[in-house]
Amino acid sequence: MNGHTNGHTNGAKLVNGASSSYGDGQAVNEIRKFVIDICRQNGGGHGGSAIGMAPLAVALWRHTMRYNPSNPNWFDRDRFVLSNGHAAMLLYAMLHITGYKDMTHDEIKMYADAKAVDKATGKWKSTICHGHPEREVPGVEVTTGPLGQGIANAVGLAIVSKHYAATFNKEDHQLIASRIYCTTGDGCIQEGVALEAMAIAGRLGLSNLTLCYDNNDDTNSKVRAMGWHVIDVFDGDTSVENITAALEAAKLEKDRPTFINIRTTIGYGTSTAGTFKSHHGTYSDDDAAKHLASGVTSTYQLSENALKYFKFTVDEGRRLEDDWNLKLEKYSTAYPKEAKLFKERMGGKLDFDCILTSLTVPSELQPTRQWNGTVFNELISKIPNLMAGGADLWNSNQMGDQSTRIFDRLHPEGRVIRYGIREHAMASISNGLAAYSPGGILPITATFFMFYLYAAPGVRMGALSNLQVIHVATHDSIGEGQNGQTHQPVELDSLYRAMPTLLYIRPADAEEVLGAWMTALAAKEAPSIISLARDPAVTDIPNTSRLQVQRGGYVVLEKENATVTLVSCGSELQFAYLAAERLNSDGIPTRVVSMPCIKLFESQSQEYQDTVLSESPHIISVEAYVASMWARFCTASVAMDSFGYSGLGRENFARFGIDDDGIVRKVKKHVEESNGKKRRHWTLLK
Amino acid sequence: MNGHTNGHTNGAKLVNGASSSYGDGQAVNEIRKFVIDICRQNGGGHGGSAIGMAPLAVALWRHTMRYNPSNPNWFDRDRFVLSNGHAAMLLYAMLHITGYKDMTHDEIKMYADAKAVDKATGKWKSTICHGHPEREVPGVEVTTGPLGQGIANAVGLAIVSKHYAATFNKEDHQLIASRIYCTTGDGCIQEGVALEAMAIAGRLGLSNLTLCYDNNDDTNSKVRAMGWHVIDVFDGDTSVENITAALEAAKLEKDRPTFINIRTTIGYGTSTAGTFKSHHGTYSDDDAAKHLASGVTSTYQLSENALKYFKFTVDEGRRLEDDWNLKLEKYSTAYPKEAKLFKERMGGKLDFDCILTSLTVPSELQPTRQWNGTVFNELISKIPNLMAGGADLWNSNQMGDQSTRIFDRLHPEGRVIRYGIREHAMASISNGLAAYSPGGILPITATFFMFYLYAAPGVRMGALSNLQVIHVATHDSIGEGQNGQTHQPVELDSLYRAMPTLLYIRPADAEEVLGAWMTALAAKEAPSIISLARDPAVTDIPNTSRLQVQRGGYVVLEKENATVTLVSCGSELQFAYLAAERLNSDGIPTRVVSMPCIKLFESQSQEYQDTVLSESPHIISVEAYVASMWARFCTASVAMDSFGYSGLGRENFARFGIDDDGIVRKVKKHVEESNGKKRRHWTLLK
Structure with a gap:
């Protein structure tokens, strides 16, 4: 953690209660062993990357990041994003070892263990660990797994930190100091979304963002070309010290985001090291033994020394947050107006x-x-x-x-x-x-x-x-x-x-x-x-209501004993309305429902839904899309069943029979044809 | 065209029947004027890029590419892809000017003109021109418009050309020589899909691919890092000669795809040159006059000289294809077995x-x-x-x-x-x-x-x-x-x-x-x-049929006077089948339909569809997705209404009530509750 960056030990110095022979090297070994244990017991679980990144994890959680295990939501914490989300095990292990209270030993053991059913009740045990990190787990900032997403998320987090600092920091009150750390493998970096996001980060000069690349590929020149500061670490399998030094150097860079290219080996030290087999991670007894720390015998066990080596982070975290709260207090005295606004933002207040x-x-x-x-x-x-x-x-x-x-x-x-x-x-x-x-x-x-x-x-x-x-x-x-x-x-x-x-x-x-x-x-x-529509509106629709929109669907034209209810939204509602006026003149009683949000409508009471839809024999949706969800409550649809066409908007609606002319024609034909005999299923009107 | 690469004229030499003062410079001007005319008459149409790229177009179609206007599908033609598809006008103009017979003057005038309705019949005129190039237009290789797609398409085309050459060419028979040319603006290059595709092209060493970048950004180092050969052209607004020279240099590169960075100005020479306003392109009289070639007065008109300057491509194209046919004939004599296979591939024959x-x-x-x-x-x-x-x-x-x-x-x-x-x-x-x-x-x-x-x-x-x-x-x-x-x-x-x-x-x-x-x-x-499913199958399903799959849906378990028809597919069909057996034992007559492809089923006759679905009062779909399309012909669904969960597969189906236990429970409850009263609309079973 911050302030401890000079406290590297490779077994030499006494640090925070761990025995004098315990240091980064031992911690790395033990984390690797811990990962192997869990993967073995549960028959896999993407341990390879977790093993490869163990030194980086020690560098980040032991020597670099500012966080408070007792309050995962401390506002000014550094944010960590595991973009290579399949290495979830490593993140869970680090949350456990640094003392996040929800990440208990029992929870860790349930990682990837879907068989964790309570035998007595037959119900699933409550568990917070998933195969990929999900945001509801305290200490997990964003849900990751689909490759590339996490890097883009990290760019977003870095934008906000920069934005808050620029909005609220004063020369003598550096209220916002949080940095964003993100890890990635080669998979994320190949994804278009990651390349897009990295180009944006370079252009915006997000110097508060450090991206740690767990790989042995040379993508440095590509990343430099996107405007990033690039640092190499060649002994990433073993040197926590060099990784930590790179992380420190990143903090000194003021203009560009930093990309740390750390050469590591997937499944380092195991029999499948460096191969794709290590990705999913099933390991042998031998593999486990290689990483066995002294005094650790059973699976899932961490030594007292390991726990001590990290558990000072709990006190240190509290101290960091307390210091920050003091800072906020001073800020409030010096800048009461800004402090009020800032606290509202912290609370997520939004007046609209x-x-x-x-x-x-x-x-x-x-x-x-x-x-x-x-x-x-x-x-x-x-x-x-x-x-x-x-x-x-x-x-x-x-x-x-x-x-x-x-x-x-x-x-x-x-x-x-x-x-x-x-x-x-x-x-x-x-x-x-x-x-x-x-x-x-x-x-x-x-x-x-x-x-x-x-x-x-x-x-x-x-x-x-x-x-x-x-x-x-x-x-x-x-x-x-x-x-x-x-x-x-x-x-x-x-x-x-x-x-x-x-x-x-x-x-x-x-x-x-x-x-x-x-x-x-x-x-x-x-x-x-x-x-929203680009095409110009052609007529006013009566009775539309900003308040009713929030119920998903509501009646805009009522008619007693209607034969037809037209249900529509977007540009097509005006055509439905014009068509209804003509159908009413022509002796087919027609009512019109506006339905801007089907999901909200379906969340209303059954009674409300029934009232809006009514008992009319024909409930017909009108929309220039392929009708899918409408069939849940409509008997027929005026809809698309092909791709569109390059023509002016108004003419396009006519071309596909979805303007008022088309609707009137199709509805009349359908009502006539179905007279007497009821079609059992939904129909696409032609 | 090939073989004419030394025939540059900037007004000096007599070429192919055009007057002695007519050359590349005049042709560029006239194409620009032509584009402006069309954009003006139709009130816009993305003319800016077309104007900027006019010199590149002359370099490509007049001096570089091998193609046959009389047969747009000649097998060994060079393929052109307009990745910046909004510049469709330029492509259409070049197809017109080089003599593609479908691209008539009248067609060109209908570009972006959706008002082209036949007043007499009220129907749309037949037109092949769309706002973006679509593949059914002869001479358009791939449909483009959504940015980045064209670059990826071009990589695919280049792979095939390489593949055919490697599969069929003999040292003394270079049957396949086609190259791929692709143009792009800065938009495509920002898209993730383009960056992904370019990385692949670099890795695969697609030396038959030339990507022409119409821009003034410096992305060269990024592209070099992806393994491309990079050539700069700094006077792309005016020098057809330098662009052509770059295109020639690209042909000499044997290991890498080539990226030509051509500095151009959007809407060059118009009052909105270099601004975003030029993108859509509405131009003034002044703009038109600037590019006016002598002897050209009315809109949409090309000079005789312009047509002559390009129309030799028709004869030249025929000659190229004739030469190639001769080559194929010689190849057939020398390698009859390979020639047979090759001709089958040309014909698209596929035996399976x-x-x-x-x-x-x-x-x-x-x-x-x-x-x-x-x-x-x-x-x-x-x-x-x-x-x-x-x-x-x-x-x-x-x-x-x-x-x-x-x-x-x-x-x-x-x-x-x-x-x-x-x-x-x-x-x-x-x-x-x-x-x-x-x-x-x-x-x-x-x-x-x-x-x-x-x-x-x-x-x-x-x-x-x-x-x-x-x-x-x-x-x-x-x-x-x-x-x-x-x-x-x-x-x-x-x-x-x-x-x-x-x-x-x-x-x-x-x-x-x-x-x-x-x-x-x-x-x-x-x-x-x-x-396809990752989860293991749990039971055999009787009566499944590889032939019936082609009808989209069919009965796998029949039952007379059934109360319930379960319709399912994928892993869930086995659960539906097990559930049906139990429901039948428990006195609820149930039949089962397998429906692997809803779209194919809906394309069958109404009679067939009715027979498969039957008259059973409850037609219930079973699938571990949110039910949308099923509601078209099902009365209820066993389905998802949330995201999934990190658990073992079999347990996940149970968790969401989509295994046989869940289906039996939900169906019984529904049949019981709906006894006597018929629910009007589709229901999600809980």
């Missing part, structure tokens, strides 16, 4: 209700993306928690706010991030922004909806990590027009509507855009996608 | 039926991924068209074939590609492999199903381009087990089942794995995903 309830929608018709730009600018100018960025379509997204400063190496207090054309990194970095201290920063991303397919692995990780990120997706259908089928989503909603946790919200007009923001801002533990 | 119908399924139970490995090895060893590769999970995918050679810089005849952990590039490169000469190479990719989310933008491009690629997706559910929710898809099937064209096939056992391959191999114009 009065802004959104008081906004008046424009009288003239405009595309939802355009009005969304106005709403966004209002929000970002008034809510300091918001940090937004786009993947080079910021202007097309109409998010171009002139008054909020760009975040760059000279202005880390800025809150607009230019990601470049790097959608995947944008989403994954945003998860890092959100994870730093939830609520303190609420990240917003933006690009065309279609390119949230590039970003999907990052968006998904946010959903399963329960991180609040708001994704603004414009050009959300064939109404996009000229760019053609490569830019026109017809199936992407199916992914996001099926994705647990995430809210996919598709407002129909300006009023509903306000409701979408209310919903997304209130969803503290879920990412949201606000899906 | 007898292999798959004759294979006997194993008697012992095994996970579908394991048996799939056996089938795959049988196929790749016997079908030379197959070229397969994995994203570093080749062993976990159990695709490890020992007898097929790896493709590398020393062995381009190899047919197994090691992509590294680059899923996105793997999919997009495979589109290039498939597009080179469809059927000649049939690409196969492999990784965990979850990581086809990383690859999704590439898979989608294959679907909308109608390219046959077979994606082998293992570890396809919570049955994956220990890796936890980050590795367990629950919503990804929703994306792929909704994606037009693509076949998502999820076989239940060894017999159905054979049917999945039959289906995927027969789908000549569609990509397929074969979705």
Whole structure:
């Protein structure tokens, strides 16, 4: 830990109660043995990388990082990200050995042990350890596993630390000093998302970020070309001292993120060392014996010396946090106004209700993306928690706010991030922004909806990590027009509507855009996608309501004894509404439901759902996507069953029979054909 | 064109019938004017890049590339990929000016003109031009637009050219000489997929690939670090000669792909030159006048000289193809056996039926991924068209074939590609492999199903381009087990089942794995995903059929007057079958339908569908995914509604109530509760 960086021992010095012969070398051996034990008992568990990285782990947790095992959430802690998440065992071992109280010996033993069923009750034992680190485990900052994600998360965490420091630090009050440490293997570095994120980190000059590369490949020149400071460590299998020195050197670099290329051997010292077999990790008795520390015989056991060598971190951690609290107190006296704001940010306070309830929608018709730009600018100018960025379509997204400063190496207090054309990194970095201290920063991303397919692995990780990120997706259908089928989503909603946790919200007009923001801002533990149209609005829809949006679906046109209920959202709601007016004139009683968020609607009471859907024999969805989720409560759909087309927006809706003409035609035909005989299953209307 | 590389003229020499004062400079000007005209008339259309790249276009089409305008599909043509697909206008202009007969003057005028409706009939005019290049346009090799995809496609095309040359060329018969040319802006180069693909190209030493970078950024060192040969052109706005010289130098490089960094100005010479406004391209009269060639007055017009300066390419192209046909004839005489094989590959012939119908399924139970490995090895060893590769999970995918050679810089005849952990590039490169000469190479990719989310933008491009690629997706559910929710898809099937064209096939056992391959191999114009389980099979399922798989769904357990029909696939079919046996014993008549491919089932006759689904009051799907598409024809589902869990596979199915115990419990409860009253809509069983 900090302040102990000169305390290296290779068995020579007495340190913090461990015996005089105990030092880094012994600790490294014992951690390796511990890893082997667990992998052996549970029949595997990705021990190879854990063994290879043991010296780095000692360098980080024993000599470098600032953290408080008694309070894993201490605000100014250094953040650690295991981007090579399959080495979870190492992280769990270090949390155990340094005294994180939830990471008990019993928990460690349940790593990768899914058979840990309570025989008496037949239920699973409560366990916090998973095959890859998941964010709900105290001491795990972000969920990792899918390769490349962790590096992008770390870039996000580093942005927030820089941003807080630039926003709140005073020359005589260095309140925020946290650094970000991330480990990676060669797998992460090959992933596009990692390369995107590293390019961004280089451009932004994130000197508070240290990326430790556990490998023997020469990627240094590539990384240098992305603007990073590169340090080599050639004896990473054995020298904690040289690794620690490199970590210290990284702290002195003020302009660039640091990449430490540490040559290690996977499964070092075991019979499968250096081979792919070591990746999953099943080890022999011999392998275990090689790393056996004196006085340690049974599996899963750490020596008293090992525990002593690390357990001082508990006291040291408390001291660090106490010191920091004192710092905060002095800061509060010197800068009471800033301190109040800072404490609100620490608490994740976010005020938006009065802004959104008081906004008046424009009288003239405009595309939802355009009005969304106005709403966004209002929000970002008034809510300091918001940090937004786009993947080079910021202007097309109409998010171009002139008054909020760009975040760059000279202005880390800025809150607009230019990601470049790097959608995947944008989403994954945003998860890092959100994870730093939830609520303190609420990240917003933006690009065309279609390119949230590039970003999907990052968006998904946010959903399963329960991180609040708001994704603004414009050009959300064939109404996009000229760019053609490569830019026109017809199936992407199916992914996001099926994705647990995430809210996919598709407002129909300006009023509903306000409701979408209310919903997304209130969803503290879920990412949201606000899906917006580029095509201009063609008519006013009566009875839309920003408050009702939060129930997922509601009636905008009621009709007694209706034959047809049209259920729609986005641009298509206006066509559904126009069609309903014509169907009503033509003697087919038709009502209209606006359903901007299916997931929210399905979470309402059954009674509410039944009332909204009504008893009308035909419940027909209208949307320019392939109909998947709609079939859960609709009898038929006006929908797409092919990719789109390169044509003007309004004409595209007509081409595929999803404008008012098409809807009227298809619905009349269907009602006529099904007269008397009831179709049993859902039907795609032609 | 080839053989004309010394024919540069900057207004001095008489070339091919154009007037003596007409040369590259005039041609560049006129192309720019042509682009401006079209953008002005149609109110935009991404003219900026097209203007900036005009000198490169002249260098490529006038002085460098080998192609035959009269036969866009000539086998040994050089392939051109416009990775910055928004500059489609330039490609269309060059196809027009060089005499591709489908690219008429009228077609060019319809670029980005979606208003091109026939006033008389109200129908859209037939048009081949779209906002981004689409593959059905003669002369367009691959569909591009989403940034980064084209570079990966080009890497795929270059692999095939190398592979064919290594497989068929003889020292005295250089049958295959085609090179790949790709243009990119800075956008593509920022995308992860491009960086992944470029790393692969460097590693594989694809010296037949030239990537022309239209930019002024310094990314040279990054690209050099990826193993590329880098050439600078500093006067790319004006010097066709220097660009052509660089293109020639690239041909001399034998070990590495070549990256030509051409400094250009977006919208060169217009009032918005060098600004983002030039990207979409709306230009003034002044802008047009600046590029006005003498004798050209009206919009859309090219001078006689311009047409003459390029139209010799028609004769030259014919000559090139005729020469090559002669070469092929000589080759056939000298190497009749190889020539026969080669001609079969040209024709896309693919024999697989007898292999798959004759294979006997194993008697012992095994996970579908394991048996799939056996089938795959049988196929790749016997079908030379197959070229397969994995994203570093080749062993976990159990695709490890020992007898097929790896493709590398020393062995381009190899047919197994090691992509590294680059899923996105793997999919997009495979589109290039498939597009080179469809059927000649049939690409196969492999990784965990979850990581086809990383690859999704590439898979989608294959679907909308109608390219046959077979994606082998293992570890396809919570049955994956220990890796936890980050590795367990629950919503990804929703994306792929909704994606037009693509076949998502999820076989239940060894017999159905054979049917999945039959289906995927027969789908000549569609990509397929074969979705496989890591979890071991627990029971035999009677009546599964490799032939029936091709109908999408069929009955495996019949029961008269059934109360319940269980519809299932993948690992879950065995649980559904066990549950049905128990329900039948307990007095609830239950039948079972296997449905490995919903899309194929929906393409069967309504009568067939009705027969398979039957009149049983409850039709209940059983699958460990969030139920989306099932609701189209099921009344209820046993399904997921959350992310997965890190536990052993069998226990995971139990945890979420999707094993036979869970199914029996949920179905009984549902049948009991719904007794007498019919639920109107689909229900998620709890």
